[in-house]
Amino acid sequence: MIDNTAAIDVRGLRKRYGDVQAVDGVTFEVARGEFYGILGPNGAGKTTTLELVEGLRQPDEGSAHLLGEPSWPRSKRLLRRIGVQLQASAFFEKLTAREQIHTFAALYGASRERADAMLDTVGLTEKRDVRDDKLSGGQAQRLSIACALVHDPELVFLDEPTTGLDPQARRNLWDLLRGINSTGRTVVLTTHYMDEAELLCDRVAIMDAGRILRVGPPADLIRELGANNLEDVFLQLTGREYRE
Amino acid sequence: MSAFRSLSWAMALGLLRDRTAVFFMLIFPLMLLALFGVLFQNESTSRSAIVQVGDVAVLDDLPEAEFAALSDALTIEKTADRERALEEVREGDVDAAVWEEDGRVQLRYSAADAARAGTVQGLMRSVVQGANLAATGLPATYELATDQVEDKSVKAIQYFTPGLLGWAIAMGASFMSAFTLVQWRRKRILRRLWLAPVGPGTVISARIGVSLAFSFVQVAIFLAVATMPYFGLKLTGNWWLSLPLVACGTLSFMSIGLLIGAWAKSDEAANGALQVVIMPMAFLSGSFFPTGDMPGWLSTVADFLPLAHLNTSLQDVLSRGGGWGDALPVMGGLLLFTAVVTAVAARLFRWDST
Numbered sequence: 001m002i003d004n005t006a007a008i009d010v011r012g013l014r015k016r017y018g019d020v021q022a023v024d025g026v027t028f029e030v031a032r033g034e035f036y037g038i039l040g041p042n043g044a045g046k047t048t049t050l051e052l053v054e055g056l057r058q059p060d061e062g063s064a065h066l067l068g069e070p071s072w073p074r075s076k077r078l079l080r081r082i083g084v085q086l087q088a089s090a091f092f093e094k095l096t097a098r099e100q101i102h103t104f105a106a107l108y109g110a111s112r113e114r115a116d117a118m119l120d121t122v123g124l125t126e127k128r129d130v131r132d133d134k135l136s137g138g139q140a141q142r143l144s145i146a147c148a149l150v151h152d153p154e155l156v157f158l159d160e161p162t163t164g165l166d167p168q169a170r171r172n173l174w175d176l177l178r179g180i181n182s183t184g185r186t187v188v189l190t191t192h193y194m195d196e197a198e199l200l201c202d203r204v205a206i207m208d209a210g211r212i213l214r215v216g217p218p219a220d221l222i223r224e225l226g227a228n229n230l231e232d233v234f235l236q237l238t239g240r241e242y243r244e
Numbered sequence: 245m246s247a248f249r250s251l252s253w254a255m256a257l258g259l260l261r262d263r264t265a266v267f268f269m270l271i272f273p274l275m276l277l278a279l280f281g282v283l284f285q286n287e288s289t290s291r292s293a294i295v296q297v298g299d300v301a302v303l304d305d306l307p308e309a310e311f312a313a314l315s316d317a318l319t320i321e322k323t324a325d326r327e328r329a330l331e332e333v334r335e336g337d338v339d340a341a342v343w344e345e346d347g348r349v350q351l352r353y354s355a356a357d358a359a360r361a362g363t364v365q366g367l368m369r370s371v372v373q374g375a376n377l378a379a380t381g382l383p384a385t386y387e388l389a390t391d392q393v394e395d396k397s398v399k400a401i402q403y404f405t406p407g408l409l410g411w412a413i414a415m416g417a418s419f420m421s422a423f424t425l426v427q428w429r430r431k432r433i434l435r436r437l438w439l440a441p442v443g444p445g446t447v448i449s450a451r452i453g454v455s456l457a458f459s460f461v462q463v464a465i466f467l468a469v470a471t472m473p474y475f476g477l478k479l480t481g482n483w484w485l486s487l488p489l490v491a492c493g494t495l496s497f498m499s500i501g502l503l504i505g506a507w508a509k510s511d512e513a514a515n516g517a518l519q520v521v522i523m524p525m526a527f528l529s530g531s532f533f534p535t536g537d538m539p540g541w542l543s544t545v546a547d548f549l550p551l552a553h554l555n556t557s558l559q560d561v562l563s564r565g566g567g568w569g570d571a572l573p574v575m576g577g578l579l580l581f582t583a584v585v586t587a588v589a590a591r592l593f594r595w596d597s598t
Binding site for chain 1: 255427440442443
């Protein structure tokens with residue numbers, strides 16, 4: 001089946017909270033099968049942008065189409081085709097890893113066998129009877145990614161999946177994320193780690209103060225701006241250090 | 245598994261694994277029921293007690309049938325030491341001391357409890373007069389005929405079972421709905437569910453279904469305990485009307501929980517607010533003691549509390565032979581309360597805790 005519509009088509013998104021213009025005219029497109037990164041410091045508007053794109057909030061202006069369908073208002077048909085990882089803590093109270101993913105599988109009409117297979121994919125089969133609050137940070141992240149993938153979505157959103165993990169756990173997770181993308185899924189990742197974006201993403205959008213400053217493959221951005229790495233790119237674009 | 249069943253299952257497991265919640269919503273009210281049941285078991289048979297010093301002919305020669313009848317109202321202890329007997333009367337351990345001296349029956353009582361003193365005097369006077377009449381050998385001119393009527397007064401267990409049950413249901417339903425809302429918001433499960441292909445109706449009906457099921461479990465366990473012969477609750481014909489009543493009560497307490505959950509930003513704030521609302525409501529609604537003597541303005545406050553109406557109507561249908569006429573208006577009122585409070589909660593609702 002050939003579908004030529006973009007995986008994500010976002011035009012002129014704006015969102016204001018009181019006096020704060022959280023998202024100020026964001027436009028971008030993500031192709032099918034692409035690994036797309038949204039980069040920026042805390043407060044840059046990444047999370048709000050993602051929430052508008054996913055259809056969690058109504059934009060003040062602009063539109064977001066996912067897989068050819070508008071994400072607002074909420075459409076169950078579209079939601080079946082996308083997978084969302086919000087945060088590692090988005091689990092039900094006092095359920096084991098296996099019960100968590102079975103619950104999510106049921107919400108999407110996926111089978112228990114598929115859920116168990118997904119648990120295996122993220123390497124949590126041995127931890128399946130452990131409750132969510134007893135999992136390590138990396139294990140919880142992997143479980144939440146497995147829950148986002150349990151219904152085999154075409155488009156996956158991952159919100160800062162490696163935040164708070166130690167270097168080894170981050171590297172393990174990168175392998176998992178590459179694997180998800182290599183099966184043809186479109187992956188959108190927000191992060192504030194430059195090295196992560198450089199390694200994983202086909203293209204990155206660099207955000208600051210609610211706007212997208214520059215979009216392109218990491219290597220091109222580095223070459224154009226004569227920078228050593230994405231961290232320098234950010235410094236050049238915004239005139240300030242990346243880390244707060 | 246369908247989304248509804250799996251969400252219900254997830255909520256039920258989460259509840260059953262929360263030992264603190266199960267203790268406070270089920271075990272603790274049951275402990276109070278058992279405690280109150282034991283404490284107030286003999287409340288209605290408060291017999292007077294006297295000490296008999298030495299031989300007292302009028303008591304010792306009483307025919308067996310009359311002595312048995314007297315024992316229903318009077319406990320008679322025997323001793324040889326008059327001083328000690330009087331000391332016991334002074335200290336209030338017994339109500340009176342009696343002895344015979346030169347053909348006179350001497351009775352000494354304490355005026356501390358006038359009603360008890362009166363009872364003891366009356367009983368002893370009738371014993372003495374009966375003995376006098378018997379001594380004359382004449383037939384009695386007047387006779388007192390007595391018979392028992394059916395007892396419709398409220399026994400302690402009949403009062404405490406509906407009251408404590410209502411309180412347990414109020415705690416269970418309000419805490420569960422408030423904590424679901426606060427924790428799901430904090431853990432972003434609310435948003436996660438919004439991004440899953442399930443309708444809000446499915447999520448809400450799963451929450452209501454689990455709460456109703458838990459309330460019915462509370463009813464079943466409470467009635468099973470209270471109707472044990474030891475506690476002696478007698479259910480009246482329409483006791484099953486307690487089920488629809490409890491269902492409506494559960495909904496109204498869930499709406500209180502929703503309101504608090506919509507307002508509270510943290511588990512601690514929700515817990516505090518629930519305690520502040522549920523405990524005074526339970527006291528004013530007569531869950532722990534009768535509220536007949538409450539000042540007028542407090543009764544007016546209690547009239548607006550769903551638990552007050554639930555308790556009264558539960559008592560009506562469980563143990564006082566009440567029927568649809570008692571239950572229906574209360575159900576309607578509880579549902580109205582639910583609608584109003586839920587509407588307010590919906591206006592306060594936020595997706596995020598920040």
